[in-house]
Amino acid sequence: MRFTPHLTVACIVEDKGRFLIVEESREGRIVLNQPAGHLEANETLLHAAVRETREETGWSVELTTVTGLYLFTAANGVTYQRTCFAALPREHHAGQSLDQGIIRARWMTLEELQHERHKLRSHLVLDCITDYLHKPHYSLDLIR
Structure with missing residues (x-):
């Protein structure tokens, strides 16, 4: 069996201590996530991050840095590699x-997200924000 991880992107968009979060319907529940999605054919990671944010939130953003790379294996066995970016609205x-x-885009504080932890699509939502807040950021030039 061939291992085929899914390539995804996500954006941490912060404004005055609030984060742009997507509220979405997923498998019969309402979950919270960063604006995120899959890389499409013939698309760069940078373009995918900007596109997904606009499609899911209605916000045009300017990417500023790379905040992290993540591997996540979902309950169904599918593995995702997420490239997370910081962006300005x-x-x-x-x-x-x-x-x-x-369903909608929401601006939420870290405390609000922690309070609604049970609604997170995955642990990556808080992991990415925690890394954004506390770990080094990397130049967009890291992505070739």
Whole structure:
């Protein structure tokens, strides 16, 4: 059997101590996640991160740094490699339709996310924010 991890991207978008979070319907539950998604064919990781954030939140963002690389194996056995970026919010497109399954975008504090930990899509949501807050960030030039 061939091992085929899924390549994904995510963005940590912070504004005044609040983080841009996606509330989505997933397998019959409402979960919280960073704006995130899969890399598409012929797309760079940088472009995928900006695209996914816009599609899921209606926000155009400017990527600033790479905050981490993560491996996660879901309960169904699928492994994901997530490249996480920090980004600045630039423009909100309020009338934009959001991706299927997305209920809304929310701005939440770290404390609010910790309080709603039971709703997180995976532990990566808080892991990525914790790393963003406490670990080194890397230049976007790291991605070739």
